Amino acid sequence: MPDLLTQQTNIPVTAPTPQTSDASVIQAEQSLLKGTLSIRDLIAPASLKVDSDHVEINGKFARTIFVMTYPRYINVGWFAPVINYPGAMDVSMFFYPIPTEIVLKQLRNKVGALEAQLFADADKGAPRDPLRETALQDIEKLRDDLTQGIEKFFQFALYITMYAKTKEQLDLYTEKIEQVFGSKLVYTRRALWQAEQGFNSTMPLGLDELGIEFNMNSSPVASSFPFVSSDLTSDDGILYGINRHNNSLIIFDRFSLQNANAVVFATSGAGKSYTIKLEILRSLMMGVDVLVIDPEREYQHLSEAVGGAYVNISLNSQAKVNPFDLPRATGQDSDTSDILRSAVITIKGLTRLMLGTITNQEDSLLDRALIETYAKKDITSSTDLTKVIEVPIMSDLVQVLSGMVGGESLVERLKKYTEGTFAGLLNSPTNIDVNNQLVIFSVRDLEDELRPIAIYTIINYIWNIVRSSLKKRVLVIDEAWWLMQYEDSAKFIFALAKRCRKYYLGITTITQDVNDFLSSQYGLAIVTNSSMQILLKQSPASIDIIGKTFLLTQGERFLLLESGVGEGIFFAGNRHAAIKVVASATEDEIITSDPRQLLAQQNAEQEAFAQDMENPELPPVPEAVPLAPEIVPSVTPAVPLQ
Ligand SMILES: Nc1ncnc2c1ncn2[C@@H]1O[C@H](COP(=O)(O)OP(=O)(O)OP(=O)(O)O)[C@@H](O)[C@H]1O
Numbered sequence: 001m002p003d004l005l006t007q008q009t010n011i012p013v014t015a016p017t018p019q020t021s022d023a024s025v026i027q028a029e030q031s032l033l034k035g036t037l038s039i040r041d042l043i044a045p046a047s048l049k050v051d052s053d054h055v056e057i058n059g060k061f062a063r064t065i066f067v068m069t070y071p072r073y074i075n076v077g078w079f080a081p082v083i084n085y086p087g088a089m090d091v092s093m094f095f096y097p098i099p100t101e102i103v104l105k106q107l108r109n110k111v112g113a114l115e116a117q118l119f120a121d122a123d124k125g126a127p128r129d130p131l132r133e134t135a136l137q138d139i140e141k142l143r144d145d146l147t148q149g150i151e152k153f154f155q156f157a158l159y160i161t162m163y164a165k166t167k168e169q170l171d172l173y174t175e176k177i178e179q180v181f182g183s184k185l186v187y188t189r190r191a192l193w194q195a196e197q198g199f200n201s202t203m204p205l206g207l208d209e210l211g212i213e214f215n216m217n218s219s220p221v222a223s224s225f226p227f228v229s230s231d232l233t234s235d236d237g238i239l240y241g242i243n244r245h246n247n248s249l250i251i252f253d254r255f256s257l258q259n260a261n262a263v264v265f266a267t268s269g270a271g272k273s274y275t276i277k278l279e280i281l282r283s284l285m286m287g288v289d290v291l292v293i294d295p296e297r298e299y300q301h302l303s304e305a306v307g308g309a310y311v312n313i314s315l316n317s318q319a320k321v322n323p324f325d326l327p328r329a330t331g332q333d334s335d336t337s338d339i340l341r342s343a344v345i346t347i348k349g350l351t352r353l354m355l356g357t358i359t360n361q362e363d364s365l366l367d368r369a370l371i372e373t374y375a376k377k378d379i380t381s382s383t384d385l386t387k388v389i390e391v392p393i394m395s396d397l398v399q400v401l402s403g404m405v406g407g408e409s410l411v412e413r414l415k416k417y418t419e420g421t422f423a424g425l426l427n428s429p430t431n432i433d434v435n436n437q438l439v440i441f442s443v444r445d446l447e448d449e450l451r452p453i454a455i456y457t458i459i460n461y462i463w464n465i466v467r468s469s470l471k472k473r474v475l476v477i478d479e480a481w482w483l484m485q486y487e488d489s490a491k492f493i494f495a496l497a498k499r500c501r502k503y504y505l506g507i508t509t510i511t512q513d514v515n516d517f518l519s520s521q522y523g524l525a526i527v528t529n530s531s532m533q534i535l536l537k538q539s540p541a542s543i544d545i546i547g548k549t550f551l552l553t554q555g556e557r558f559l560l561l562e563s564g565v566g567e568g569i570f571f572a573g574n575r576h577a578a579i580k581v582v583a584s585a586t587e588d589e590i591i592t593s594d595p596r597q598l599l600a601q602q603n604a605e606q607e608a609f610a611q612d613m614e615n616p617e618l619p620p621v622p623e624a625v626p627l628a629p630e631i632v633p634s635v636t637p638a639v640p641l642q
């Protein structure tokens with residue numbers, strides 16, 4: 001019988017074993033990879049020479065210094081002069097939290113030693129030692145704070161790598177920075193014989209290869225917060241963007257300025273609305289009320305996201321605003337005759353917008369007619385406005401005018417707005433409720449010729465609300481050039497911009513039509529009455545007038561011409577800085593107007609909806625719980641009939 005085993009072993013092995021095939025494939029792949037170019041290859045320096053106290057990368061010199069000791073007292077913002085120093089540098093900070101119990105144990109030992117020494121001195125009758133006493137007080141305070149959780153303890157490492165083109169420049173630069181640190185009594189050392197480790201430690205890798213730490217509790221650690229620029233970082237306010245000079249944050253409260261008005265100028269698509277939507281979103285969190293005039297229906301998504309009120313004003317919509325509304329009298333505007341006079345002037349301005357030109361006779365006729373129209377509803381200079389129930393509407397004015405000699409032409413022209421095609425817009429009592437922190441008025445669905453009229457009326461309505469109750473508010477007028485085209489509406493906005501500070505209101509005007517805005521005397525006056533100004537990318541056609549108005553240097557003009565989306569210059573009072581507006585991913589989703597992004601969001605929502613429809617998630621069926629024995633109905637056995 002043939003030996004099966006030997007027979008099997010004699011079978012010739014023709015196929016290669018799996019191991020050898022894997023190894024050769026990997027080898028082949030590796031050699032292929034060697035030949036391909038990766039991003040690392042592209043960005044890596046051609047050479048890195050490590051010297052004793054600096055490294056040389058592609059002919060550039062870099063040196064790292066580390067902080068060794070800090071003084072006993074350190075002020076908030078002590079780090080600002082270093083951050084603001086004009087020179088290329090990378091800063092890295094490492095925070096290592098230390099468990100409180102360990103620190104407390106160490107401190108207890110230290111207190112024991114100090115107290116023993118103090119007692120011993122007292123026993124000997126030696127003079128008191130202020131140094132030890134202060135140390136003891138400090139430690140006791142720290143022990144209290146640590147125990148109560150007010151403070152935490154950290155080991156803190158701070159490294160700075162400076163870059164220069166030549167060795168001489170680097171030496172000079174290092175000396176300057178060392179001096180700045182020295183002036184704050186913070187002592188630094190150069191990373192000698194550890195230049196490479198120093199360089200690595202300041203790369204954005206999160207690697208602390210130097211490992212030189214200083215023990216600190218939370219307060220002094222917080223004082224080294226690097227995002228401070230000399231002026232534009234304040235304790236309160238909201239984040240507007242990143243300061244492009246030094247990568248610090250521009251945190252600012254516009255209400256801390258002389259007035260809270262702002263203007264935003266840029267070309268179309270430069271990010272004006274985006275910047276302001278971001279400001280709105282962040283201001284809402286600080287409790288500011290925001291009202292927006294939205295001619296492009298761009299703010300709807302924002303309003304939905306935060307639960308704001310969205311009012312669509314159009315010929316067919318139900319929402320109505322009556323230009324004859326009056327504010328409820330409060331504070332300084334409590335004189336009814338003043339209020340009536342300003343209402344008459346405002347409505348006259350509106351009528352001029354509606355009718356184009358009106359003659360002097362018509363003007364004085366209108367004046368009388370308006371006073372009479374109010375009087376018809378029992379509103380005169382002696383009326384208590386808080387008791388007014390009904391205010392007139394446009395057809396009341398037409399009625400009064402038709403009873404006056406010479407009013408025929410005005411009546412004829414005004415009828416378009418009371419009986420004609422435009423009757424749906426202005427001829428009804430106000431029926432909207434603005435009791436919401438964010439209210440947006442959309443005028444997108446209105447005909448172009450009606451837009452300025454509607455915006456004017458809405459702003460007048462908002463102005464009445466503002467005068468009726470004092471509150472921190474912002475009014476945003478997007479695409480403000482709609483109003484700047486006509487003298488009456490431009491004058492109206494200017495008058496508001498001048499007066500609104502007293503009512504705790506800040507007006508933001510956004511416009512892409514820089515030339516028209518700035519060549520109008522009212523436009524220019526609005527700019528001078530706005531303490532906050534944001535300039536984003538400008539077109540070559542408008543840079544001259546912008547440069548002249550904002551006194552820009554040649555470099556700043558160039559910066560504005562070259563700016564990307566969301567980049568520009570931020571002015572607050574007389575301080576200014578280059579800014580980059582940055583939103584978080586969630587904020588971006590809410591405020592973007594990029595059609596591609598919006599479509600993708602819409603599709604995602606629809607898909608989610610369709611999926612919900614397919615597999616509806618029914619509410620979980622409660623599990624059948626067995627009844628407790630005592631409540632199980634006892635079934636009495638039927639007694640057999642006998
Ligand atoms: N800081 C930014 N970061 C990211 N995307 C931005 C930023 N600013 C604007 N965008 C995007 O750029 C596009 C244009 O922005 P936006 O609508 O704000 O421009 P605009 O200046 O208001 O233009 P228009 O004058 O046409 O109203 C939008 O798609 C917006 O999402």
Ligand SMILES: [Mg+2]
Binds near residue numbers: 272478
């Ligand atoms: Mg816009």
